[in-house]
Amino acid sequence: MLTWVIRRDLLLAMRRQADVLTTLFFFIIVVSLFPLGVGPEMNTLRIMAPGIVWVAALLASMLSLGRMFSNDYLDGTLEQILLSPTSLSLLVLGKMLSHWLITGVPLVLMAPVLGIQYDLPFSALVVLTLSLLLGTPILSLIGAIGAALTLGLRGGGVLVSLLVLPLYIPVLIFGAGAVEASTAGLGFEAHFSLLGAFLLASLVFAPWATAASLRISME
Amino acid sequence: MSINWYKYASPASFYFLAGKMIPYFSIAAIALLIVGLYIGFFVAPTDFQQGEAYRIIFIHVPAAWMSMFLYVVMAFWAGVGLAFNTRLSSMMATAIAPTGAMFTFIALWTGAWWGKPMWGTWWVWDARLTSELILFFLYIGFMSLQAAIDDPRRADKAGAIIALVGVVNIPIIYFSVQWWNTLHQGASVSIAQSPKMATAMLAGMLVMALAAWMYSIAMILMRARTIILERERHTAWVAELKGMTR
Amino acid sequence: MNWNSWSEFFSMGGYGFYVWGSYLVSFMCIAGEIWILLNRQRTLQQYLGQRRIKYEREKE
Numbered sequence: 001m002l003t004w005v006i007r008r009d010l011l012l013a014m015r016r017q018a019d020v021l022t023t024l025f026f027f028i029i030v031v032s033l034f035p036l037g038v039g040p041e042m043n044t045l046r047i048m049a050p051g052i053v054w055v056a057a058l059l060a061s062m063l064s065l066g067r068m069f070s071n072d073y074l075d076g077t078l079e080q081i082l083l084s085p086t087s088l089s090l091l092v093l094g095k096m097l098s099h100w101l102i103t104g105v106p107l108v109l110m111a112p113v114l115g116i117q118y119d120l121p122f123s124a125l126v127v128l129t130l131s132l133l134l135g136t137p138i139l140s141l142i143g144a145i146g147a148a149l150t151l152g153l154r155g156g157g158v159l160v161s162l163l164v165l166p167l168y169i170p171v172l173i174f175g176a177g178a179v180e181a182s183t184a185g186l187g188f189e190a191h192f193s194l195l196g197a198f199l200l201a202s203l204v205f206a207p208w209a210t211a212a213s214l215r216i217s218m219e
Numbered sequence: 220m221s222i223n224w225y226k227y228a229s230p231a232s233f234y235f236l237a238g239k240m241i242p243y244f245s246i247a248a249i250a251l252l253i254v255g256l257y258i259g260f261f262v263a264p265t266d267f268q269q270g271e272a273y274r275i276i277f278i279h280v281p282a283a284w285m286s287m288f289l290y291v292v293m294a295f296w297a298g299v300g301l302a303f304n305t306r307l308s309s310m311m312a313t314a315i316a317p318t319g320a321m322f323t324f325i326a327l328w329t330g331a332w333w334g335k336p337m338w339g340t341w342w343v344w345d346a347r348l349t350s351e352l353i354l355f356f357l358y359i360g361f362m363s364l365q366a367a368i369d370d371p372r373r374a375d376k377a378g379a380i381i382a383l384v385g386v387v388n389i390p391i392i393y394f395s396v397q398w399w400n401t402l403h404q405g406a407s408v409s410i411a412q413s414p415k416m417a418t419a420m421l422a423g424m425l426v427m428a429l430a431a432w433m434y435s436i437a438m439i440l441m442r443a444r445t446i447i448l449e450r451e452r453h454t455a456w457v458a459e460l461k462g463m464t465r
Numbered sequence: 466m467n468w469n470s471w472s473e474f475f476s477m478g479g480y481g482f483y484v485w486g487s488y489l490v491s492f493m494c495i496a497g498e499i500w501i502l503l504n505r506q507r508t509l510q511q512y513l514g515q516r517r518i519k520y521e522r523e524k525e
Contacts, residue, residue: 145380146381149381155367162364169395173398271477275487321495325494449509
């Protein structure tokens, strides 16, 4: 069942490649805008790089949340899923994972290239990519709650940012903090283990909360 | 015996009970405010380090306490409303949010106006100020979600989920902000080690905190009454209340 | 007593701007909250009053 949802969502995403590319290019553009706003001073940019890449990843992941349930909601698939006897939490978990595969993984793959724009050393690039690899699934998991709650509401896109961005703050702090700690020569293991703890906790609670939210929104 | 309990849990009887209680809480709030301000400005001595500027804490600290406490109470009632499907609990949560958001704003504002003479800047990214700002965002999120949903039952339940997710996240957010703050030492000024306070200062703060409590209860009851009347305006008891007997 | 004169009270040892700025805005917030709620109640009462008038007319 889980693999069925993921395979179906990936297939749909392949048919609508423009959606996937828009998110990725949004990420690239936001990251590339910062030097234009701040100035080309490499020493400043190197310090700001982890924060900028992480904030851009947060925004890119958030912007694509609307698509997580809305297409299925509009064509009635979601109603069928709610009526089906299989566990809704499991199906929701599938939706979350496919959202991560479609939006999160491209961001992770793109991050080292953008890090080079900011003249990050190789070790920092590795830590940045790994922190995104650990952190972006959390964004999909927590974001799904917001996406489910705002399903079918007017102005849902702006609303989801108000609901979800404050909850992303711990991920931002420890994700960007890991890169900063590694460039400062400190250990980044503590950051990674905390990100891992967040990931596990949200893996347990987010599907359940999202399933409850979907039931409320579909009543 | 359970019938008795449900009698007070029904919005109609709560409406009348709250109506009787509001005057007492309002009078208590005004009286405590006057006493608190009197202690704060005329009894409490000048702080030898901060001069007269410290007198802002008489409003800052109670506002900050209320803002955090009210979020937890709001999440509690929202959770009760979600779990037991009691309309009144959800209405209480909706009634608490604006007062909590207002206290959060006051705490932020007075924090900035205290910080300017003390630290030389209006804003520092101190762990407490940052957490308070995030708390403000959480209140705004809860209120805008409920405002965007037309169906009151869906608004209640959706608000409950976001309030509960928020209340679970507050300790995590606070802890992460603290970690982030200690990592970037130098940019922050710690207000954790406050100098030992004179008894009159502490008394003024506690009386002001009590006044904030009484004010919050009075406001929340008043808003809850309004929400009840708005939602139940087509029911028989409201019609009877307004002299429209069938 | 802390203050010898009113002007001393208002100057707050040079911090008057900050102290009174905080208190003024805080009380404006409280007044605003009360005003918004009273407005909401008035709108509701107007609605109920109009329904009452309609009801009386139908009864006659």
